[in-house]
Amino acid sequence: MSLLDQVQGPADLRRMSPAELTDLAQELRDFLIESCSVTGGHIGAGLGVVELTIALHAAFNTPDDKLVWDVGHQGYPHKVLTGRKDRMHTLRQEGGLSGFLKRTESEYDTFGAGHAATSISAALGMAAARDIKGQEHKVVAIIGDGSLGSGLAYEALNNAGHSDRDFVVILNDNEMSIAPNVGAMHKYLTGVQRNPIYNRLRSKIGDIVDHAPAPFKDAGALLRRWEESVKAFLTPGVLFEELGFRYFGPINGHDIPQLLETFKAVREFKGPRLVHVITTKGKGFPAGEHGEKWHALPPGHDPKTGKQLKAAAGNPNYTAVYGKALSELMEEYEHVIAITAAMPSGTGTGVIAKNHPKRFFDVGIAEGHGVTFAAGMATEGIKPLVTIYSTFLQRGYDNIVHDVAIQSLPVMFCMDRAGLVGEDGETHAGLYDIAYMLAVPNMVVTAPKDGTELAALLRSGIEHEAGPFCVRYPRDLSPDVVPHAKEIPAVPHATWEVLRKGEEIAILAVGTMVQESLKAAEALAADGLPVTVVNCRYLKPYDATTLNALLATHQQLLVVEEGTVINGFGAFMASVVSALDPNVRVQTHGVPDRIVYAASRAKQLAQVGLDAAGIADRVRAMHGTGALAG
Ligand SMILES: Cc1ncc(C[n+]2csc(CCOP(=O)(O)OP(=O)(O)O)c2C)c(N)n1
Secondary structure: OOOHHHOOOHHHHHOOOHHHHHHHHHHHHHHHHHHHHHHOEOHHHHHHOHHHHHHHHHHOOOOOOEEEEOOOOOOHHHHHHHHHHHHHHHOOOOOOOOOOOOOOOOOOOOOOOOOOOOHHHHHHHHHHHHHHOOOOOOEEEEEEOOHHHOHHHHHHHHHHHHHOOOEEEEEEEOOEOOOEOOOHHHHHHHHHHOOHHHHHHHHHHHHHHHHOOHHHHHHHHHHHHHHHHHHHHHOOHHHHHHOOOEEEEEEEOOOHHHHHHHHHHHHHOOOEEEEEEEOOOOOOOOOOOOOHHHOOEOOOEOOOOOOEOOOOOOOOEHHHHHHHHHHHHHHHOOOEEEEEOOOOOOOOOHHHHHHOHHHEEEOOOOHHHHHHHHHHHHHOOOEEEEEEEHHHHHHHHHHHHHHHHOOOOOOEEEEEOOEOOHHHOHHHOEOOHHHHHHOOOOOEEEOOOOHHHHHHHHHHHHHOOOOOEEEEOOOOEOOOOOOOHHHOOOOOOOOOEEEEOOOEEEEEEOOOHHHHHHHHHHHHHHOOOOOEEEEOOEEEOOOHHHHHHHHHHEEEEEEEEEEEOOOOHHHHHHHHHHHHOOOOEEEEEEEOOOOOOOOOHHHHHHHOOOOHHHHHHHHHHHHHHOOOOO
16 A cells, blocks of 8 residues: 555654655655646645645644645645545536635635735634633644735734744745745845855854764854854844744755654744745656746646647637737837736736836735835826736725725726636635726726727727726637737727617626627527627726617616626616616626635536526516516
């Protein structure tokens, strides 16, 4: 029986020798590579923490001691070692294991994760609760160097160091965020790892102490103490120690004996302590280590090359359309710049980094800062396009209201992954941006029906100087082939587009829902129920002329949007129409007020009735039971 098969839970690790645990690491790595090649997923981060995960579970008494992983995308080895190996083939699928960590999945998942930099705050909260309850267990936050660039992490470190609580932070430093890490903290940490003076001194002192004859052992201890004080001048420990943490490291995160020894010792100390562990992201991945490309891979890939076995055919996705169109528009508009928060490839802005390097800014995992940084630029006549996933822009909401909208600054927000996001699941779904952006005064809110309209709205947004402007687009393929941006004119301000004329019922469709509504209308027409379909590409300000014309000719409106139904565009239209013409009924059709879990995007849309069939059913129900009945 393999060592891996002998592990039913972390208790089994505690029975194994360091040599066995080292062999186990190889087996676990092989298993993950094989299993992820079928399911796809975030392989790189997990491969980097195989030894770290084994050593943490072996040295700490989990689940009584609590491990709090940041982001959760590095949690695959943790899942395997905590009794979920047999379900790894269901990873990221409907009803299967989550791609992140989830409290409902295992008692070892102490805190749900998905967004970066929550671990230190959450772990500190758990430690405070433990102290109130008079308990004794340990709490350990594990955070990456990329996430440590986030403001939330500093707020937590500041609070933790001051609190003097029994509390451990493991800094998993692989010099990578998704892309190579950026920022001053990153430079600082790398400086230490590579500090030749410190490293030389350290190994010299180690040699002297280890080989000193017995009578000189005391001198060795003295040297070690001296090493500590030298270290204080030469290591990042200074920074953490000033914050109130006892600093240990840097240590090799792939050396199980060293990890075990350190963690066992650190476990017994009291007060805030931080262990700096150096790892290699993607370690052991056959196609090469440390590649941004292996951050996440599709299902059915070849582990030797990382390439998808059956390449997806068809049009480019919206992300690629966005990057290309923006790059083209930046040739026309010299005052435009692009901002990403640590996601150049995920947001399509990698192409801007390549084509317009001086006009590209990666601010790190710091969405709030990115927004205010953009606001500062806008005060000087620069037009920033802040490109952030809808879900992560939630982090920047106060900055949007306070720094951008109240000052009416012309910052543009490009919200990728708006709507349901399939296998990435509930933590990454972009369901709230319509509701949160509609509520912001001065904000223009838009959504394109296809890639060409996305490029057109980019031009509209760039030319809009009166205040902020946002555009949302999905994690999906663009339904059309998009010409060069210079051939695509702006969409006239606050206009809708009537795509199909029917009677009595009009569908007001937003973004992705335009195509689905047209398909629904096709099916309804075949049943003798012709409906009007309108592309509401401007949600705010809306097209008052078209709306008034619709109110004069229709008795019911159905507003269809891929966003939360609470306070969405439908709710907005219902309030507008009730004032304009209370005789016209408005019904809303969006994502219901519940969590939508991971499944393919198509399945998620069908589950909540946001596909052509669901929309058609809703219209039939309106027809049968509404003002038109009889
Ligand atoms: C608030 C937020 N912004 C962006 C992301 C996207 N994201 C996921 S992992 C990651 C990089 C994390 O880097 P690091 O903390 O160093 O962990 P590693 O991947 O190296 O293990 C980013 C930017 C996120 N999950 N949350």
